[in-house]
Amino acid sequence: MKLIFLGPPGAGKGTLAAKAVDIVGVPHISTGAIFREAIAAKSELGLKVKAIIDAGKLVDDDTTIALVKERLAQADTQKGYILDGFPRTIPQAQALAGFSVVEKVINFDIPDSGVLERLGGRRVCRKCGFNFHIVFNKPTTEGVCDHCGGEVYTRDDDRPEAVQKRLEVYRAQTAPLIDYYRQQGVLLDIDARPAVDEIVTEFKRSLGF
Ligand code: AP5
Numbered sequence: 001m002k003l004i005f006l007g008p009p010g011a012g013k014g015t016l017a018a019k020a021v022d023i024v025g026v027p028h029i030s031t032g033a034i035f036r037e038a039i040a041a042k043s044e045l046g047l048k049v050k051a052i053i054d055a056g057k058l059v060d061d062d063t064t065i066a067l068v069k070e071r072l073a074q075a076d077t078q079k080g081y082i083l084d085g086f087p088r089t090i091p092q093a094q095a096l097a098g099f100s101v102v103e104k105v106i107n108f109d110i111p112d113s114g115v116l117e118r119l120g121g122r123r124v125c126r127k128c129g130f131n132f133h134i135v136f137n138k139p140t141t142e143g144v145c146d147h148c149g150g151e152v153y154t155r156d157d158d159r160p161e162a163v164q165k166r167l168e169v170y171r172a173q174t175a176p177l178i179d180y181y182r183q184q185g186v187l188l189d190i191d192a193r194p195a196v197d198e199i200v201t202e203f204k205r206s207l208g209f
């Protein structure tokens, strides 16, 4: 199954995707995670995108589209994928339509207050990328990932100024994708406010798993 997870920053896309991979049996592809790995590796891509991401802006369409096109050419995506954080602009969605046919777009519906609460307390594993939260999903030992023992840190783009910018960018450039995909008849709205387990149940129900 070919799925897109669409929603504002901090809506819980990465958290649900980590659970959905076992339900759907397809890889989780997060453009944000790919960029963060490139930044950590100090690769050419990482050096190019670090300042943009830290400021809460979008990486340019050409770079992002090329990255996803290459990733979707790999064999493990033949049965499908969960694209988390791509597309984020209409040109990205149009480009994607040229190399893959998306089946469903899950639209994570959450007010700004929920986003601020989630991003304000998020902590991320530097090694495996798992998303913790200081209230809703604490690591057993502070600062240490339960899954791989990696260091748990606060993302640079979770600073309040960057979060405001990401919300502005979401409204201006990404939210128009809701109508774009609704008109194509592939959009499924999901209430992203409840606890993770409830969202997983709703996700399974709406997709027939
Ligand atoms: P990206 O990494 O995609 O960031 P984002 O879209 O801003 O989304 P987040 O990862 O912040 O939130 P999420 O929805 O995954 O929430 P999470 O599950 O962590 O992109 C980062 C940057 O890369 C972009 O700003 C841009 O610069 C660049 N980029 C990426 N893709 C791009 C593209 N296509 N084009 C151009 N540039 C691109 O949850 C958040 C917190 O809430 C966690 O602490 C979690 O534990 C907690 N939580 C989750 N669900 C629940 C729940 N149900 N109840 C309680 N707590 C919950």
Ligand code: MG
Pocket: 013, 014, 015, 030, 032
């Ligand atoms: Mg994420």
